[in-house]
Amino acid sequence: MLKKGALLFPLIAVMSLWFSSTALAEQEIVVSAAASLTDAFKDIGRDFEGANPGVKVIFNFAASGALLQQIVQGAPVDAFASADLETMDKARQKGVVDASTVKNFAGNKLVLVTPKGSPVKGLKDLGKDAVKRIAVGKPETVPVGMYTREALEKDGMWVGLEPKFIYAESVRQALDYVVRGEVDAGFVYATDAAIVADKLRVVTGVGGHKPVAYPIAAVAASKSPGLARKFIEYMLGD
Secondary structure, three states: OOOHHHHHHHHHHHHHHHHHHHHHHHOEEEEEEEHHHHHHHHHHHHHHHHHOOOOEEEEEEEOHHHHHHHHHOOOOOOEEEOOOHHHHHHHHHOOOEOHHHOEEEEEEOEEEEEEOOOOOOOHHHHHOOOOOOEEEEOOOOOHHHHHHHHHHHHOOOHHHHHHHEEEEOOHHHHHHHHHOOOOOEEEEEHHHHHHOHHHEEEEEEEOOOOOEEEEEEEEOOOOOHHHHHHHHHHHOOO
């Protein structure tokens, strides 16, 4: 006959493992962030983990509009960082973020880039016959595309150049098109261009659009709201 103690010990061991795994899961935070934040957020994530032992930051990078749709559809996300104010406003309107936590934490600049050796010297050159393909983020879901359309419409160039556009699902995809020489020019953020400065040429900065601002917020359905707020506070710190 088994003694009661013989049953109690494995039960305690199993419960201990269960509580340990639960505690570990509670220390995970999922952050959905705009594709242009990939490199910076990976570094910040490591720093945040170092400052908070036992915490694991899991990132999901994509176009801001696509990330919002994932959250609306119930994706398990704790914090959301977009590359534009409009997408975050939509998130607030849909009630999927905690409006009291929305903060702007960074800015960026739109630039025109080309493969090295390109004869393009400015925006007006994009209309020349030699330029066949231009990488542009999808304006409906990719903020860099929205900024690009706004700038080109102001200059009266959007409609004329539209037949040349190769639409990208994210700013990083537009950047890759340029780096691989699959297009003659593209519109990306200055920070994206800086990462591969040796593989392309920045032709000019592009104005005539709303300021590029990056807001971040805690997701309303977050399972770790305290940790989400802590990450946001860290983003706003030194």
